[in-house]
Amino acid sequence: MNMDRTSLVPALKNIATRLRIDSVRSTSEAGSGHPTSCMSMADVTAALFFAEMRFDPKDPKNPESDRFVLSKGHAAPILYSAWAEAGAFDRAELMKLREIGSDLEGHPTPRLPFVDVATGSLGQGICAAIGTALNARRIKSDYRTYVLLGDGESAEGSVWEAADVAALDKLDNLCGITDVNALGQSRPTMWEHDMGQFERRWKAFGWHAIVIDGHDMAQILDAFAEAKATKGQPTMILARTIKGKGVSFVEGKNGWHGKPFKKGEELDRAIAELEKQFVPAEGDSGADLAARIPKPASKPRGVDTPKPVAAPAYKKGDLVATREAFGTALAKLGEADLRVVALDADVKNSTFSDRFEAIAPDRFFQNFIAEQVMVGAAMGLAARARSPSRPRSRAS
């Protein structure tokens, strides 16, 4: 179902309101979690899932699907809510957040079919997103990778290692969004709402940077369109937002990080305020929305079956340095199995992984002396390199 902007914007706003309500309710039910961190990113999430990404909620591992990495993993409740809204699983499951026995943990894990990599240790998600973006090149797919970070998270050194490598690799299939809500865990963030600081940094690292009001749906949609049209460099959308957006007594207030609303008067007040924010809109029921999500093209892809190769021909008594044996074995594995990739941090001539590069240059990824992004990217590549697996019917 296609919708023009005038119908789309109110429908997306209502989704954002539902995502906020779910995040508030599920964290209150759990008695823990980060509702205010979810509320700042609700508008961006609604636009991303229901007007930007191509994916099939029932087949999240489809090799041609766009990828989403929630780098600020503590905002997991809104990720779960978005997938439930899209029809991946029953919305009632959301109320099992953080229960023993539910896969809807406090931070996302790949036990969930729609999560590629575990996030929550801040600064790692963007590195993994480099891996999923590189994988698109490896398998010659036009899928895009989206990664959402916190502004507090952006102080992590690994974020800037990732920024460097993505620019060097000209990953124009990668789009970051920074949720600049100006608050961290215990205090305001380093640059608070000084958007120019973020913009200058990302531009200096070679990214296309777009500053927007992260609660203005039209600006969000325009920014995603601009990112998609940007060639030769990755894009970072810097969304100025308000932490706790939607509930007046927490909006922009320090001291509400990682605090659910207390059941009873506090929760009821929050929900009542949010429910007032629904606007008249057509076609925003769950089924309408899921039907509107563009599905990825299905391309026939063979399974890369490993082929037998001869083991390295060592003779008893040969003296071979461990690192050289490693390089030789790695090259053999690469020859046998096309899914094997290798990443290096400027030590390929010590580890002999240059032997792998010689036989499979298109599966060898150089990260220079940036080991954090190298390890994270390896995680992203590993998550996508597996053969397509069957979709699971429920989340927990």
Ligand SMILES: Cc1ncc(C[n+]2csc(CCOP(=O)(O)OP(=O)(O)O)c2C)c(N)n1
């Ligand atoms: C590596 C790491 N350090 C510290 C933390 C603890 N922590 C969790 S959330 C958070 C604040 C994050 O702030 P920000 O990135 O701005 O996110 P938001 O305000 O949207 O919650 C901190 C310090 C963590 N999860 N990972």
